[in-house]
Amino acid sequence: MxxxxxxxxxxxxxxxxxxxxxxxxxxxxxxAIDLILERGTDKTTLAAIxxxxxxxxxxxxxxxxxxxxxxxxxxxxxxxxxxxxxxxxVGEKTGVEAMCAALDAFLKFVTDAPRDARVLQILYCGAAxxxxxxxxxxxxxxxxxxxxxxRWVRDGIANGTIRRDVxxxxxxxxxxxxxxxxxxxxxxxxxxxxxxxxxxxxKRQLRVALAADTGSSST
Amino acid sequence: MxxxxxxxxxxxxxxxxxxxxxxxxxxxxxxAIDLILERGTDKTTLAAIxxxxxxxxxxxxxxxxxxxxxxxxxxxxxxxxxxxxxxxxVGEKTGVEAMCAALDAFLKFVTDAPRDARVLQILYCGAAxxxxxxxxxxxxxxxxxxxxxxRWVRDGIANGTIRRDVxxxxxxxxxxxxxxxxxxxxxxxxxxxxxxxxxxxxKRQLRVALAADTGSSST
DNA sequence: TGCTACTTGCTTGTCGTCAACAAGTAAGAT
DNA sequence: ATCTTACTTGTTGACGACAAGCAAGTAGCA
Numbered sequence: 001m002x003x004x005x006x007x008x009x010x011x012x013x014x015x016x017x018x019x020x021x022x023x024x025x026x027x028x029x030x031x032a033i034d035l036i037l038e039r040g041t042d043k044t045t046l047a048a049i050x051x052x053x054x055x056x057x058x059x060x061x062x063x064x065x066x067x068x069x070x071x072x073x074x075x076x077x078x079x080x081x082x083x084x085x086x087x088x089x090v091g092e093k094t095g096v097e098a099m100c101a102a103l104d105a106f107l108k109f110v111t112d113a114p115r116d117a118r119v120l121q122i123l124y125c126g127a128a129x130x131x132x133x134x135x136x137x138x139x140x141x142x143x144x145x146x147x148x149x150x151r152w153v154r155d156g157i158a159n160g161t162i163r164r165d166v167x168x169x170x171x172x173x174x175x176x177x178x179x180x181x182x183x184x185x186x187x188x189x190x191x192x193x194x195x196x197x198x199x200x201x202x203k204r205q206l207r208v209a210l211a212a213d214t215g216s217s218s219t
Numbered sequence: 220m221x222x223x224x225x226x227x228x229x230x231x232x233x234x235x236x237x238x239x240x241x242x243x244x245x246x247x248x249x250x251a252i253d254l255i256l257e258r259g260t261d262k263t264t265l266a267a268i269x270x271x272x273x274x275x276x277x278x279x280x281x282x283x284x285x286x287x288x289x290x291x292x293x294x295x296x297x298x299x300x301x302x303x304x305x306x307x308x309v310g311e312k313t314g315v316e317a318m319c320a321a322l323d324a325f326l327k328f329v330t331d332a333p334r335d336a337r338v339l340q341i342l343y344c345g346a347a348x349x350x351x352x353x354x355x356x357x358x359x360x361x362x363x364x365x366x367x368x369x370r371w372v373r374d375g376i377a378n379g380t381i382r383r384d385v386x387x388x389x390x391x392x393x394x395x396x397x398x399x400x401x402x403x404x405x406x407x408x409x410x411x412x413x414x415x416x417x418x419x420x421x422k423r424q425l426r427v428a429l430a431a432d433t434g435s436s437s438t
Numbered sequence: 439t440g441c442t443a444c445t446t447g448c449t450t451g452t453c454g455t456c457a458a459c460a461a462g463t464a465a466g467a468t
Numbered sequence: 469a470t471c472t473t474a475c476t477t478g479t480t481g482a483c484g485a486c487a488a489g490c491a492a493g494t495a496g497c498a
Contacts, residue, residue, distance in 0.1 A: 017446055017493055024447080040348030042261075045483060056449045061485060063447090125344035128406050129259030139408045146411070170420050173412060174397065177404055181396030184403075187347050189358045192365070193392060201389050209424040236466055236473055243474080264456060275476045280458060282474090 021063070025073075027053035028060050032074050033119050041071065041126050068133030071123055075137055078120045085109040095156025096210050099149065099175060100203045106179055107199050110186070121187045124180070142180075146172040156210070163212045171210070178202065240282070244292075246272035247279055251293050252338050260290065260345055287352030290342055294356055297339045304328045314375025315429050318368065318394060319422045325398055326418050329405070340406045343399070361399075365391040372429075381429045390429070397421065 015023070031052035035044040046067055047057035064070035089105030090098050110117045127138035149172035156162030186193040234242070250271035254263040265286055266276035283289035308324025309317050329336045346357035368391035375381030405412040 040350050042348060043350060058449055122347050125347040128341050128344040128403060129261060131259050131262060135407060142404060170416050173404060174417055174421060177400030178397050180403055181400030184347060184399055185361060185392060185396055188354060198389050198393055202393060205428040209427050239474060277476060
């Protein structure tokens with residue numbers, strides 16, 4: 001259709017090979033996000049991705065090797081953006097405050113970039129299938145997130161803001177499960193989820209459930 | 220291979236048509252569960268399901284109409300078994316006790332029937348894709364579960380065991396999200412999840428976070 | 439600067455597989 | 469004997485994957 005596939009003005013200045021492939025990669029990942037949102041992963045074809053990005057039907061396969069390879073790239077691309085939100089929101093906080101800030105960051109991410117949030121969840125879901133070629137990507141991301149949360153909890157215990165008798169790893173798994181589960185429920189039925197309200201409740205519950213004993217009770 | 224497809228002894232006594240189709244349905248759903256566990260939904264073919272069940276490559280399509288139709292049937296079949304565990308475990312309990320009993324029932328289900336639990340999660344994940352033909356099945360199941368939990372919370376508030384200032388629907392969504400999220404983490408990386416420990420922690424947190432004020436504090 | 443050899447980005451042709459459907463056969467019902 | 473239902477086999481179109489080829493960019497050399 002247009003003279004330059006990705007819509008950039010490059011008539012005067014020729015591009016280097018690296019620039020060309022960076023542009024087409026970006027265009028195909030964007031096209032994939034659109035198509036996954038529209039049709040889901042199953043009904044999104046590599047040919048449609050290549051053509052929507054302004055290239056041929058064969059480029060997506062050629063560049064990413066396989067459908068799973070492309071989805072893996074999309075997964076990593078969106079994850080990178082999400083991690084920026086997370087870093088931005090949490091900063092140097094630890095303990096319960098870090099956990100609450102991460103919840104707020106997640107809410108902000110879902111609000112600012114609902115398309116990314118939806119696609120990320122859809123792709124994580126695809127990783128649940130055995131032999132999924134980007135399963136390890138999902139496992140790594142979730143493991144890393146659990147480690148981060150566990151560290152916040154340990155730090156909270158160390159500085160006396162979190163009770164000593166909780167298991168950081170267990171808390172981390174629960175916390176990550178909660179976020180992923182809410183995102184899933186939101187994806188399949190957006191109207192049924194009030195993220196803002198749920199987050200406020202969750203933050204209060206975290207403060208109550210993890211607060212170090214201030215004088216009273218047991219074991 | 221064998222003379223009777225599903226392995227039943229029927230040489231002497233002819234079967235009714237209803238029995239025949241019930242047997243083949245059952246056999247194909249079982250075969251589908253095996254194959255989904257082995258290869259995931261994408262790489263499970265309708266032909267393989269029919270043949271593993273002891274029939275022809277075409278029967279699965281003929282009976283269930285489409286791959287999504289078959290998965291929908293598998294989803295409903297396993298859900299039915301899970302709901303029996305749930306009913307069994309919860310009985311007439313309400314409030315926090317019902318929520319804790321449901322967690323125990325879930326643990327028991329995952330322990331007794333890990334294959335069912337894995338496949339159910341894999342199928343729920345498939346329902347996250349737009350245009351997924353069994354998405355409504357997942358939405359309905361999750362909605363119903365949320366309603367059940369919300370009712371337990373309302374009953375708990377009514378009989379004074381749960382604090383008045385919580386939103387039953389929000390609590391229900393969080394609770395269902397937690398269970399689904401844990402199941403997901405377990406499916407993608409079983410070693411990282413200690414369900415027993417997590418459930419004990421969760422029960423304690425539910426009791427702490429939802430307990431009606433007994434004299435002290437805020438608002 | 440122009441010419442040539444090489445590399446990399448991208449396209450088109452092709453094959454095997456699979457879901458879906460249609461037409462046919464066999465088994466139970468009336 | 470006829471009809472209905474369970475099941476099988478033939479076929480088609482779509483898609484993922486690959487391979488061969490074309491085109492655009494890069495580097496060496498005069």
